[in-house]
Amino acid sequence: MNTPDGRDPETPRITHFRYGQTPEPASTPEPEPNIVLAVPHPSALHVRGIVVRCAACDAVRDWLLIQVGAAVFVRCRCTHEWQEHDLGAAEVSEVRLSGPEREWADWDEMYRGLGFDGLLRMTYLG
Numbered sequence: 001m002n003t004p005d006g007r008d009p010e011t012p013r014i015t016h017f018r019y020g021q022t023p024e025p026a027s028t029p030e031p032e033p034n035i036v037l038a039v040p041h042p043s044a045l046h047v048r049g050i051v052v053r054c055a056a057c058d059a060v061r062d063w064l065l066i067q068v069g070a071a072v073f074v075r076c077r078c079t080h081e082w083q084e085h086d087l088g089a090a091e092v093s094e095v096r097l098s099g100p101e102r103e104w105a106d107w108d109e110m111y112r113g114l115g116f117d118g119l120l121r122m123t124y125l126g
């Protein structure tokens with residue numbers, strides 16, 4: 001069975017994206033460089049006690065948290081994206097799901113695969 005985009009899911013791929021992976025101790029002293037975590041956050045997101053609201057479409061839930069190094073970005077279904085300086089790796093780890101991880105070849109594939117490419121603009125899932 002192929003993935004929705006027609007690939008064989010068993011084929012190993014080289015990517016920096018690790019989605020839904022359970023954190024494990026690094027096998028080498030050097031942390032993996034350029035790792036990007038993309039973690040869906042379906043419910044409302046609170047930063048400094050305030051509900052996060054998309055400046056572009058007024059959405060108040062169903063986010064994608066993107067961690068790039070120490071920086072965390074919030075992406076809306078409408079594709080509006082911004083860096084949230086008050087979120088860090090700890091907050092992303094907190095909402096990370098257990099279970100199999102999904103790896104993506106590039107940003108566009110990841111956005112499409114997770115439904116954050118704008119196709120589901122103004123749509124709440126779940």
Ligand SMILES: [Zn+2]
Nearest residue numbers: 054057076078
């Ligand atoms: Zn939006």
